[in-house]
Amino acid sequence: MATTQEISTIVNGVPVCDLFATIDAVKTTPSLAKFKFRISNQWQGGSCNLSTVGPFTGANQELAHPRPFVLEADEPEVLLGRDLAANPVEYLLHALASCVTTSMVYHAAKRGIHIHQVESFIEGDLDLYGFLDLDEGIRKGFREIRMHFKMDADVPEERLQEVFELGTGHSPVFDSLTNGVPVKVTAEARRFA
Amino acid sequence: MATTQEISTIVNGVPVCDLFATIDAVKTTPSLAKFKFRISNQWQGGSCNLSTVGPFTGANQELAHPRPFVLEADEPEVLLGRDLAANPVEYLLHALASCVTTSMVYHAAKRGIHIHQVESFIEGDLDLYGFLDLDEGIRKGFREIRMHFKMDADVPEERLQEVFELGTGHSPVFDSLTNGVPVKVTAEARRFA
Numbered sequence: 377m378a379t380t381q382e383i384s385t386i387v388n389g390v391p392v393c394d395l396f397a398t399i400d401a402v403k404t405t406p407s408l409a410k411f412k413f414r415i416s417n418q419w420q421g422g423s424c425n426l427s428t429v430g431p432f433t434g435a436n437q438e439l440a441h442p443r444p445f446v447l448e449a450d451e452p453e454v455l456l457g458r459d460l461a462a463n464p465v466e467y468l469l470h471a472l473a474s475c476v477t478t479s480m481v482y483h484a485a486k487r488g489i490h491i492h493q494v495e496s497f498i499e500g501d502l503d504l505y506g507f508l509d510l511d512e513g514i515r516k517g518f519r520e521i522r523m524h525f526k527m528d529a530d531v532p533e534e535r536l537q538e539v540f541e542l543g544t545g546h547s548p549v550f551d552s553l554t555n556g557v558p559v560k561v562t563a564e565a566r567r568f569a
Numbered sequence: 570m571a572t573t574q575e576i577s578t579i580v581n582g583v584p585v586c587d588l589f590a591t592i593d594a595v596k597t598t599p600s601l602a603k604f605k606f607r608i609s610n611q612w613q614g615g616s617c618n619l620s621t622v623g624p625f626t627g628a629n630q631e632l633a634h635p636r637p638f639v640l641e642a643d644e645p646e647v648l649l650g651r652d653l654a655a656n657p658v659e660y661l662l663h664a665l666a667s668c669v670t671t672s673m674v675y676h677a678a679k680r681g682i683h684i685h686q687v688e689s690f691i692e693g694d695l696d697l698y699g700f701l702d703l704d705e706g707i708r709k710g711f712r713e714i715r716m717h718f719k720m721d722a723d724v725p726e727e728r729l730q731e732v733f734e735l736g737t738g739h740s741p742v743f744d745s746l747t748n749g750v751p752v753k754v755t756a757e758a759r760r761f762a
Binding site: 388389390391394395398399402403406409410411412413414415416417418419421422423424425427429432434435437439441442445447449451452454455456459461462463464465466467468469470471472473474476478479481482491493494495497498499500501502504505507508509510515516517518519520521522523524525526527528529533536537540544545546547548549550552553554555556557559560561562563565566567 | 614634737757
């Protein structure tokens with residue numbers, strides 16, 4: 377395809393040629409786009425637990441990361457933890473920031489928009505009055521999340537909003553979090569030896 | 570309060586006495602329960618970026634973690650990254666698993682239910698056909714997430730479901746993800762020196 381061969385450079389650190397090749401391959405074989413991501417989590421006592429990122433399914437293959445990524449979680453002392461790691465809601469904010477950023481960078485690269493630097497600041501409001509069962513009317517989750525981006529890119533300032541919307545408009549985490557996801561939970565008793 | 574003084578032990582690694590003291594304090598002063606969690610994220614080029622977990626607001630104070638927690642993100646090679654770290658959607662699954670686990674452990678401790686071991690396995694389905702702009706009808710986010718828990722606890726097997734529902738019913742991340750959260754995005758151009 378002429379279009380893909382003409383663009384052979386790296387834009388924003390993204391191999392744009394491979395990106396167009398991926399899009400072409402997926403157009404021909406839509407099942408290549410179906411992914412299943414997985415983690416397993418082990419409770420370590422109290423507020424401590426850790427997840428291991430497992431192999432995933434994608435591009436019609438079972439794929440593994442080169443090494444297991446282990447993610448710890450804890451709670452700060454004010455929430456009765458030992459503050460050894462970020463807490464679950466902080467991980468959620470990281471998932472959101474990183475996903476919107478990567479989605480923006482990829483889709484800008486696809487359009488030939490050069491980005492030089494991006495920073496974002498994310499804040500979320502949580503009222504633990506709900507978590508503590510003191511008022512059923514107060515939700516357990518975030519009431520609101522605010523993201524503020526600062527970016528240096530080769531676009532006129534009036535087009536900046538458009539570029540950010542490439543991120544929010546394509547990000548799997550942004551869509552999951554703003555529109556919700558069905559989560560199915562199953563459980564079994566197990567005596568661990 | 571008699572109830573809090575009678576329970577002076579650690580249950581599931583949770584200092585139950587402090588948990589009841591927290592609930593009492595929040596009942597008297599509801600503003601103590603209002604938290605703001607924050608991260609900042611720096612793009613590192615391509616699919617790499619990292620978040621630093623910042624100070625947070627809670628219990629009517631500005632609080633800081635004892636050291637900055639730095640969380641990296643990348644994408645696997647099949648998604649044009651270098652596979653140096655978990656990707657954003659894997660972080661989202663970790664946030665979910667860790668939050669449901671901690672919420673279950675705390676609320677079980679509050680009820681005097683002893684838990685010995687917990688493991689969970691989380692899988693989420695993502696169809697990148699949507700992300701690649703090939704079909705507007707396919708969502709960018711997770712279509713479905715499945716969680717499977719295995720637990721050894723001092724409850725009869727028929728009460729196990731109840732214990733898991735303490736987790737899903739109280740978890741801030743589970744609520745945020747299943748019911749959605751409003752996310753406000755602002756942006757500014759910035760020439761980084």
